[in-house]
Amino acid sequence: MTAVTETATVIDGKAVAESVVETVKSAAAELKQAAGVVPGIAVVIVGEDPASQVYVASKGKKAKECGFHSVQHTLAEATSEADLLSLVEDLNNDPQIHGILVQLPLPGHIDDGRVIQAIDPEKDVDGFHVINAGKLTIGDMDTAFVPCTPAGSMLLIERVRGKDLSGLNAVVVGRSNIVGKPMASLLLAANATVTICHSRTPDLPATCRNADILVAAVGRPEMVRGDWVKPGATVIDVGINRIPVPERGEGKTRLVGDVAYAECAEVAGAITPVPGGVGPMTIAMLMANTLVSACRHAGRTPPAF
Numbered sequence: 001m002t003a004v005t006e007t008a009t010v011i012d013g014k015a016v017a018e019s020v021v022e023t024v025k026s027a028a029a030e031l032k033q034a035a036g037v038v039p040g041i042a043v044v045i046v047g048e049d050p051a052s053q054v055y056v057a058s059k060g061k062k063a064k065e066c067g068f069h070s071v072q073h074t075l076a077e078a079t080s081e082a083d084l085l086s087l088v089e090d091l092n093n094d095p096q097i098h099g100i101l102v103q104l105p106l107p108g109h110i111d112d113g114r115v116i117q118a119i120d121p122e123k124d125v126d127g128f129h130v131i132n133a134g135k136l137t138i139g140d141m142d143t144a145f146v147p148c149t150p151a152g153s154m155l156l157i158e159r160v161r162g163k164d165l166s167g168l169n170a171v172v173v174g175r176s177n178i179v180g181k182p183m184a185s186l187l188l189a190a191n192a193t194v195t196i197c198h199s200r201t202p203d204l205p206a207t208c209r210n211a212d213i214l215v216a217a218v219g220r221p222e223m224v225r226g227d228w229v230k231p232g233a234t235v236i237d238v239g240i241n242r243i244p245v246p247e248r249g250e251g252k253t254r255l256v257g258d259v260a261y262a263e264c265a266e267v268a269g270a271i272t273p274v275p276g277g278v279g280p281m282t283i284a285m286l287m288a289n290t291l292v293s294a295c296r297h298a299g300r301t302p303p304a305f
């Protein structure tokens with residue numbers, strides 16, 4: 001008898017992200033032609049964290065590809081909170097800017113929360129402002145900005161499971177305001193039965209084994225093991241962890257998710273890889289949110305994603 005190893009469908013986040021970007025590009029061109037409006041995005045980065053610089057650069061590149069007006073503000077690590085708040089205020093008042101993103105984490109002497117709440121909610125394309133978090137929670141998606149990573153993860157889930165998740169158990173590991181909580185709200189809005197896990201959850205493996213849809217957003221390399229996964233489950237790996245690979249040489253690193261990919265792919269029905277899964281979707285949804293913002297400011301109906 002031969003052992004049969006089932007292997008999950010690999011969800012190609014890069015390809016789905018490209019199709020989102022194509023929609024953004026053509027809608028941006030149309031908006032410019034019909035209303036003379038060019039979507040504008042401002043990305044603010046404080047300090048010199050190399051990983052943050054890579055993300056910020058790829059956001060700028062993608063924005064240009066979409067035909068957006070794109071500006072980057074790079075501030076010194078020692079910038080005061082007051083100076084950052086005053087830049088945010090300027091961007092709030094700049095009619096050419098429809099989306100503002102302040103790259104997180106900020107240096108320790110700056111209060112992340114205060115800066116995020118200073119962004120005009122109508123330009124908060126990250127969806128982190130309490131107004132947008134509140135709108136998502138009460139289900140007012142038409143005027144909210146939904147955080148990019150959960151929004152992108154939902155589009156990937158939709159490709160596998162469709163828009164209506166009635167009858168399915170979804171488990172989200174992680175309860176952050178930027179990923180875990182909004183992810184749970186979106187799954188709930190799509191009629192899944194949702195469980196949110198965190199560092200105090202007593203039996204994480206057993207809870208995960210109930211999941212038809214399992215979302216890992218923990219920040220712990222390869223924490224979710226193969227025997228935590230229900231056969232046939234859809235596994236969405238949000239984690240981005242750079243781990244050292246000493247055998248490849250000093251200082252060499254590799255990107256891994258929060259899911260032990262090879263093991264889980266043998267059990268899951270569908271799984272996102274890292275890289276090439278949720279990461280590219282995050283950037284694509286940032287473009288989508290910026291376009292939506294520009295459409296709203298111009299009084300026009302944005303496309304659906």
Ligand SMILES: NC(=O)C1=CN([C@@H]2O[C@H](COP(=O)(O)OP(=O)(O)OC[C@H]3O[C@@H](n4cnc5c(N)ncnc54)[C@H](OP(=O)(O)O)[C@@H]3O)[C@@H](O)[C@H]2O)C=CC1
Nearest residue numbers: 149174175176179198199217218219238239240278279282
């Ligand atoms: N692909 C993308 O575009 C993005 C990827 N990320 C990545 O996603 C991951 C999560 O990010 P983020 O939400 O910001 O992280 P946070 O550190 O803010 O939150 C992590 C969550 O995981 C929980 N947690 C930590 N350890 C355990 C454990 N041992 N068992 C169960 N739960 C645990 C924490 O629980 P508690 O609340 O109890 O402390 C917390 O709720 C990171 O790897 C990050 O790099 C983030 C944003 C975008």
Ligand SMILES: Nc1nc(=O)c2c([nH]1)NC[C@@H]1CN(c3ccc(C(=O)N[C@@H](CCC(=O)O)C(=O)O)cc3)C=[N+]21
Nearest residue numbers: 055101102103104105126240275276277279280282283
């Ligand atoms: N205000 C704010 N908004 C954010 O959305 C935000 C943030 N701050 N701080 C940091 C996290 C992280 N994040 C990622 C975006 C893209 C990839 C991405 O494109 N990843 C590629 C690989 C990139 C690589 O090779 O390093 C992939 O997974 O295929 C990853 C992570 C956005 N974040």
